[in-house]
Amino acid sequence: MPTLRAENAGDGGEIASGIWRAAPRQFNCILLAMKTSRRRLLQTAALAPAAAVAAAPAVKRTAASPSALYASLGIKPVINGVGVVTVLGGSLMSPEVVQAMEEAGRYFIPLPELQKKVGARLAELLQAPAAMVTCGAASAISVGTAACLSQGDAAKLRQLPNRDGIRYEVIQQKSHRSGYEHQMEMCGAKVIAVETREELEAAISERTGMLFFLNKADPLGKINAEEFIKIGKARGIPTMNDAASDATPKENLWKYTKMGFDLVIFSGGKALRGPQASGLLLGRKDLIEAAHPAMSPFGGIGRGMKVGKEELCGLLAAVERYLKVDHQAEGREIEARVTSIRGALKGAKGVRTERFVPVIQNEVPHVTVHWDEASKGLTSQQVSEKLLASEQPIHVQRTGKGELTISVWMMRGNEHEIVGKRLREIFSA
Numbered sequence: 001m002p003t004l005r006a007e008n009a010g011d012g013g014e015i016a017s018g019i020w021r022a023a024p025r026q027f028n029c030i031l032l033a034m035k036t037s038r039r040r041l042l043q044t045a046a047l048a049p050a051a052a053v054a055a056a057p058a059v060k061r062t063a064a065s066p067s068a069l070y071a072s073l074g075i076k077p078v079i080n081g082v083g084v085v086t087v088l089g090g091s092l093m094s095p096e097v098v099q100a101m102e103e104a105g106r107y108f109i110p111l112p113e114l115q116k117k118v119g120a121r122l123a124e125l126l127q128a129p130a131a132m133v134t135c136g137a138a139s140a141i142s143v144g145t146a147a148c149l150s151q152g153d154a155a156k157l158r159q160l161p162n163r164d165g166i167r168y169e170v171i172q173q174k175s176h177r178s179g180y181e182h183q184m185e186m187c188g189a190k191v192i193a194v195e196t197r198e199e200l201e202a203a204i205s206e207r208t209g210m211l212f213f214l215n216k217a218d219p220l221g222k223i224n225a226e227e228f229i230k231i232g233k234a235r236g237i238p239t240m241n242d243a244a245s246d247a248t249p250k251e252n253l254w255k256y257t258k259m260g261f262d263l264v265i266f267s268g269g270k271a272l273r274g275p276q277a278s279g280l281l282l283g284r285k286d287l288i289e290a291a292h293p294a295m296s297p298f299g300g301i302g303r304g305m306k307v308g309k310e311e312l313c314g315l316l317a318a319v320e321r322y323l324k325v326d327h328q329a330e331g332r333e334i335e336a337r338v339t340s341i342r343g344a345l346k347g348a349k350g351v352r353t354e355r356f357v358p359v360i361q362n363e364v365p366h367v368t369v370h371w372d373e374a375s376k377g378l379t380s381q382q383v384s385e386k387l388l389a390s391e392q393p394i395h396v397q398r399t400g401k402g403e404l405t406i407s408v409w410m411m412r413g414n415e416h417e418i419v420g421k422r423l424r425e426i427f428s429a
Contacts, residue, residue: 084245114312115132129288136268149166167208197231204231266280370403
């Protein structure tokens, strides 16, 4: 971890290679010679295997493989032109998060107590009635669903996914289907799809346990967020809003709970730059209290959804950082990257670029590249393949025929310049 000095990594290697082979007298001599305190010994012995790999002289960093750790595994780091997506590892944790996780990992603590204390602090920061950390946004869907279906009844929670005596139906709009329905179905939920307000009203019955809303799909549905909340309140049905990728701007972190959604979900490992395996569940205090026992270290439906002390403290540090960071300065940097890539392609014949900002999800500036595939003799698939075949692979989105969309959000250093230069080479060839 960054807080460990290089000499510690070396000491750890010496201890690992020699301490257990030494006889007792030799062992004492080694310890005296090293003048290592008991605390220092425990800390160095606990060094992560990754740190040992990174310090190993056998595998060197190169331009093509800047990480010794990944090089040792035969994996080449890439330039992320897609954005905060799980398939590329989400985002990169900030130094504050790494430091918090490293410190949290040094001690044993009562985990349920830490969960409650971190949740209380997050609720205060995010202006929510209550909050908890989950092991990702998908996990938050599951434990939130379990809370709504069990209604705080411990016996009902233990019986899930058995539906006996449970209000097990979850209603959502057809346009809000995302593939994450499995996270609700694993709790025993039956997902009912509707299109209009009339259909939603008619679908609600004594079996309805929750109304599910996919935030990024709000413009696509016939029932908007305010109307959805109003129906839920009037009929006494809890509403859940999956806003996993929608933490930009930062005001969104409290916007949806203040609108009236009973539960709101955010990813911890995307815009917040927290641990990739973390998520936020915010909302009604009684539902958050019902969701806690649905997750590890307790038994039941979410026992496999473990959040360690490291992720708990790491996500708290991520939220604290996110709320005080200079987002205007970050915005200027993102705009500069967009301008750089567009400038690199300005002279490319038959190629047009535009600045593009997605609606709701990942609401930051992107670059969209357009060209006529027939006249250029290049398909978007072929351009994407050429980018992936670069010395440092470049991942972008193929958003249409003769169209690529590039997110510069997670780029570092001069990576945007590398992308612009490589695109110019491809289109000029």
